[in-house]
Amino acid sequence: MKRLTILLVLIISTSVLIMGQFKLVDLPYKYNALEPYIDSTTMYIHYNFHHQGYATNLNKALEKYPELYKKDIMELLQNIKELPADIQTTVRNNGGGYYNHNLFWKMMAPAGTTKISAKLEKKLIDNFGSVEVFKTEFEKAGMTRFGSGWAWLVKEPSGKLKIFSTANQDSPINADAEVKGKPVLTLDVWEHAYYLKYQNKRAAYVKAFWSVVNWNEVERLIYN
């Protein structure tokens, strides 16, 4: 009887908690879809443990302030300083991790399924001089980020495209970001994103990323 009561309490409290919680986007492909560039074990662990971990920690931090479950994650990240002081760091790190990975999965697609359109190519040439220069600068942003972080291609409010990187789980939507704007391409350069397959060779991982970029999504984000 005691066990049954505990079980019922657990079920009820879990279902109350689930309401309005932040949930991961569905992975838009199978775990092995980005092989051999991103291996299925890394994808599985990255999505189910790392990404889910950020969401779980974010949801847990908001338990004290359940009205915040109703907010959009971007709204929370853009206004961190207005949140209760005791959850600001957790929202920045775990809310950032939740948001960044939701973007990241959608910015990739199985190799050979998308390519740079003439329209996107022109946009990249207008902003960087050539597609090669764009790729080199983006790779450099990923390679020169010391420790953990993300490389970004950002559409500034002026419409100009900029490349930069952030530390930890920060992003271009943070109020204090060095470059602010709409993320249109991003690459996770945390070791958890590549270490199983590439070990210390971050450069090889960054170069392999080009084979699985979802160029249709990049173009959609730039123009929508």
Ligand SMILES: [Fe+2]
């Ligand atoms: Fe990650």
